[in-house]
Amino acid sequence: MEVKIEQLSAVKKRLSFELPVERVDSAIAKAYQKIGATAKVKGFRPGKVPLAVLEQYYGPQMEQQALNSLINDTYFKALTEHRIPAVSEPKVVESSPLAKGVVFSYKAEVEVKPELEPKDYSGIKLQKEKFVFDGKVIDDRLQEMRDGRAEIQPSKRKSAAKGDHVVIDFEGFVEGTPFQGGKAEGHMLELGSGSFIPGFEDQLVGMKVGTARDVEVTFPEGYGNAELSGKPALFKVELKEIKEKVAPELDDEFARSFGLESLAELRDKLEEGFRSQEEQRIDGELRERLMTALIERNPVEVPEALVADQLDFMVGNIRQRLQGQGMSLEMMGMSDDSFKGMYRDTAVKQVQGSLILEALARKEDIRVEAAEVEEKLSEIATLSGAPLEAVKKHYSSPDAKRGLLSQIVEEKVMQLLLGKSEIALVDKADLAAAPEKGSKK
Known part of the structure; x- marks a missing residue:
């Protein structure tokens, strides 16, 4: 077997094969045997159908099976022998006719990881946001928690005010005619709250219980019901009842409802969570700046197959997150394709970063020790709340284990790079614009 390899670009190779007659005849014979063993042709027993008759009835299937066998056997063997880091399925771009007694040749193109020798990764100047604790954040969070425990109770007031919950009967008319869904x-x-048509809620402020009022509004352009979009409407509204939120007091009893001993302990817990969250955000933005600098110093072309894989991962990730909130991409006016179009540049940057980190790991000879794997598995178990044995079982599969090792290696490379960088702490107001973020695989 002769194989010629051409470098079409930094991320694409063409492999040209020429297979001898003996190999071609062997593949055709095996295809004949496999199909002939089960072929059903009137007048012949299974396994006894002559080749000429098989070719008459099953010629295309035999040829395709022989062709697939030849390409699969030779293509993947060539990848291994020549250490070609393929990242896509082969695309056969040219082939000769397949026939017994004739040399068979074909050409296949494949995307590969680019060859990369990282440079200029020491002494990178980076800005890191200086963390400043703001007690108002905790006050606001406590108020949100208090509002979340508030109960809607009848109000003694007779006129409605902003923030009240009012019970109303209403019927809407467009051009003097009631419309579907306009009555309740x-x-x-x-x-x-802004949950009704713009202007509707404002006109109910000041209404007294038991009174009626005509409310005039205009449906916004692009309203869900196209027949109502942009049209003026009149709503006849009667105020039946006024209710208001009654929130619990912020005291030790309130804290005990969350399983804590005192309000001070609750504040401490919130502050601890806020500090941790902010530190993660600041660290994440620092890493994004580092990756941006690395990519600028090491521009790299990326295989389209890896970009497509990353976009698929990002779509799956956002769909899972939205599903947990009872939402979907479609509810946000998006599809898989529109999401991919919007975040393509982010995916390209993430693939570039992964390729650079992978090359750096090779250059710096970064390895993963067994103790580091155990530590990572314990961390995953703690964060997920899953039993350690269940986590270990999940990561025992080859794909999952490979992904875990990749995570550990990337983290070690990042720590190495941060240690080699010159990091300046700056106030948030003086910080350069944060880099674009995205969900990384």
């Missing part, structure tokens, strides 16, 4: 009884609405 006993509907509860929070004034100021």
